[in-house]
Amino acid sequence: MNVAVLLNAMPGAVSQGLIWGVMAIGVYVTYKILDFADLTVDGTMALGGAVCVMLMMRGVPMPLAMLAAVLAGMLAGLATGLFHTAMGIPPILAGILTQLSLYSINLWIMGFKANQGISVTKYCLLVSGRNVRALAANNPIFVMAIVHAALIGLLYWFFGTEKGCALRATGANERMARAQGINTSRGKVLGLMISNGIVALSSAILSQYQGAVDVNMGRGAIVIGLAAVIISEVLFGRLFTNFALKLSGVAIGAVLYYIVLQFVLWLGLDTNMLKLLSALVVALFLAVPYWNGRFRANMARREARQNA
Amino acid sequence: MLELNALRKVFNPRTVNEKIALDGVDLRLEDGDFVTVIGGNGAGKSTLLNAIAGVWPLDGGSVRIDGEDVTSLVEHERARWLGRVFQDPMTGTAATMQIEENLALAMRRGRKRGLRRGITRAERELFRGKLADLGLGLEDRMSAKVGLLSGGQRQALTLLMATMQRPRLLLLDEHTAALDPRTALKVLELTDRIVRENHLMTLMVTHNMRDAIAYGNRLVMMYEGRVIMDISGEEKRALTVPMLLEKFALLSGDDFASDRALLS
Numbered sequence: 090m091n092v093a094v095l096l097n098a099m100p101g102a103v104s105q106g107l108i109w110g111v112m113a114i115g116v117y118v119t120y121k122i123l124d125f126a127d128l129t130v131d132g133t134m135a136l137g138g139a140v141c142v143m144l145m146m147r148g149v150p151m152p153l154a155m156l157a158a159v160l161a162g163m164l165a166g167l168a169t170g171l172f173h174t175a176m177g178i179p180p181i182l183a184g185i186l187t188q189l190s191l192y193s194i195n196l197w198i199m200g201f202k203a204n205q206g207i208s209v210t211k212y213c214l215l216v217s218g219r220n221v222r223a224l225a226a227n228n229p230i231f232v233m234a235i236v237h238a239a240l241i242g243l244l245y246w247f248f249g250t251e252k253g254c255a256l257r258a259t260g261a262n263e264r265m266a267r268a269q270g271i272n273t274s275r276g277k278v279l280g281l282m283i284s285n286g287i288v289a290l291s292s293a294i295l296s297q298y299q300g301a302v303d304v305n306m307g308r309g310a311i312v313i314g315l316a317a318v319i320i321s322e323v324l325f326g327r328l329f330t331n332f333a334l335k336l337s338g339v340a341i342g343a344v345l346y347y348i349v350l351q352f353v354l355w356l357g358l359d360t361n362m363l364k365l366l367s368a369l370v371v372a373l374f375l376a377v378p379y380w381n382g383r384f385r386a387n388m389a390r391r392e393a394r395q396n397a
Numbered sequence: 398m399l400e401l402n403a404l405r406k407v408f409n410p411r412t413v414n415e416k417i418a419l420d421g422v423d424l425r426l427e428d429g430d431f432v433t434v435i436g437g438n439g440a441g442k443s444t445l446l447n448a449i450a451g452v453w454p455l456d457g458g459s460v461r462i463d464g465e466d467v468t469s470l471v472e473h474e475r476a477r478w479l480g481r482v483f484q485d486p487m488t489g490t491a492a493t494m495q496i497e498e499n500l501a502l503a504m505r506r507g508r509k510r511g512l513r514r515g516i517t518r519a520e521r522e523l524f525r526g527k528l529a530d531l532g533l534g535l536e537d538r539m540s541a542k543v544g545l546l547s548g549g550q551r552q553a554l555t556l557l558m559a560t561m562q563r564p565r566l567l568l569l570d571e572h573t574a575a576l577d578p579r580t581a582l583k584v585l586e587l588t589d590r591i592v593r594e595n596h597l598m599t600l601m602v603t604h605n606m607r608d609a610i611a612y613g614n615r616l617v618m619m620y621e622g623r624v625i626m627d628i629s630g631e632e633k634r635a636l637t638v639p640m641l642l643e644k645f646a647l648l649s650g651d652d653f654a655s656d657r658a659l660l661s
């Protein structure tokens with residue numbers, strides 16, 4: 090095994106991690122703040138790219154195309170939100186329904202082709218995988234650091250406003266929120282829209298980075314997002330108590346996830362097995378707090394028995 | 398003024414578990430009334446408060462606050478008139494948010510929430526003073542997460558949150574039932590003080606007959622979804638637990654032993 094190969098792959102891994110980190114922050118908004126496991130993201134993670142690439146191919150400037158992608162993502166969040174709040178469908182199922190609809194919608198947007206390319210030589214792109222080793226302003230790592238600073242700053246501001254606080258209260262204790270006059274249904278819809286807007290932004294960036302959008306691009310995105318959230322919680326849970334630091338932690342979590350991924354690929358794991366590995370890792374990390382609690386309960390019981 | 402007119406609520410209608418929780422409740426509270434509500438398990442006490450708060454739609458009747466019909470309004474829309482404290486100390490506050498953040502949320506009850514700061518410096522000073530009044534030392538822990546507080550502290554905080562924006566009606570749903578006797582007494586005294594100081598129209602559900610007699614100017618007894626007794630003034634002041642038990646047996650035609658929960 091050649092260590093140089095691994096090191097050579099690192100800039101790409103970090104770039105991808107940072108791009109997926111944007112999506113992970115979107116997942117954080119629903120999963121941690123709203124306490125809503127939103128499976129829409131698997132669909133939104135292809136939707137943003139589809140909208141962005143197809144618009145750019147029709148001559149729309151890149152910033153506008155990305156804005157449209159974000160708005161499309163927010164619409165997807167709106168759909169899931171209405172499935173849940175207006176139609177009473179449980180969160181997971183509401184997300185799955187939108188996700189499934191998005192598969193058709195994404196194909197429709199992409200002219201019923203499974204993928205569409207957008208070359209960096211012909212278009213002005215925000216980031217491109219070709220520049221991962223460039224020591225220049227267009228290096229994706231550098232660009233993504235700025236994107237993260239802006240995004241985290243914006244979210245930090247928003248969740249400190251009256252509306253943002255109301256949203257946090259909705260996720261923390263719905264009954265209390267309603268008793269304090271907060272429209273929790275509207276809050277959930279708003280939260281889902283924000284989250285999916287962020288995910289679509291990530292998707293639009295990823296498709297530019299790859300130079301193509303693929304209808305299956307978002308498959309398993311929710312698991313990657315959860316992995317990033319959980320990794321950051323396990324590693325920085327005690328250290329990062331400030332909200333902005335927590336969001337940064339999620340982005341770092343995504344980067345670490347991609348570095349680990351690169352590492353196991355270097356060890357010789359088949360690319361096709363990656364999703365299985367991701368799922369198992371997330372399952373394991375989700376189980377840790379549960380096992381911890383059970384272990385402590387057992388200890389307490391044993392102590393009580395000894396004292397009796 | 399609160400006017401409840403023929404409130405009716407049926408849970409699980411047309412099933413074997415059908416339960417008529419409210420069976421035509423008429424009740425009228427004047428400004429400054431502090432009414433204690435007693436009754437056995439399943440008498441409809443908590444259901445009555447939930448009906449007023451708009452937790453679910455009614456099956457009949459109307460709720461008017463200061464003459465305004467709020468029957469068609471949902472829970473969060475009615476919140477502008479209501480301060481609420483629940484039986485479970487976990488319910489009234491957001492555990493993962495700071496003490497001051499919880500208070501700031503309560504400060505905005507009944508107001509439009511926009512993109513202004515969720516908590517201001519002036520508010521922090523106000524909260525510090527209010528918390529100091531509670532005498533629990535919470536004024537020095539304002540940025541602590543509420544989840545770290547004890548049940549009694551959380552109920553005191555919820556009480557403060559419910560009354561900081563002066564509510565037209567304060568709803569207390571057995572808010573001391575989950576506390577140990579000493580803490581319960583403290584929270585009750587605090588409740589009494591806040592209600593008197595702010596001259597609040599209050600409905601307090603309790604399991605405890607002594608508390609129901611000791612506090613408030615009016616006592617309402619419920620039985621099987623109806624109000625079977627409504628005592629105020631001199632008569633309420635002269636009331637004792639044995640007298641209450643006797644009245645209960647007389648009015649409900651039920652032997653008290655079959656409803657022991659009333660005593661607790």
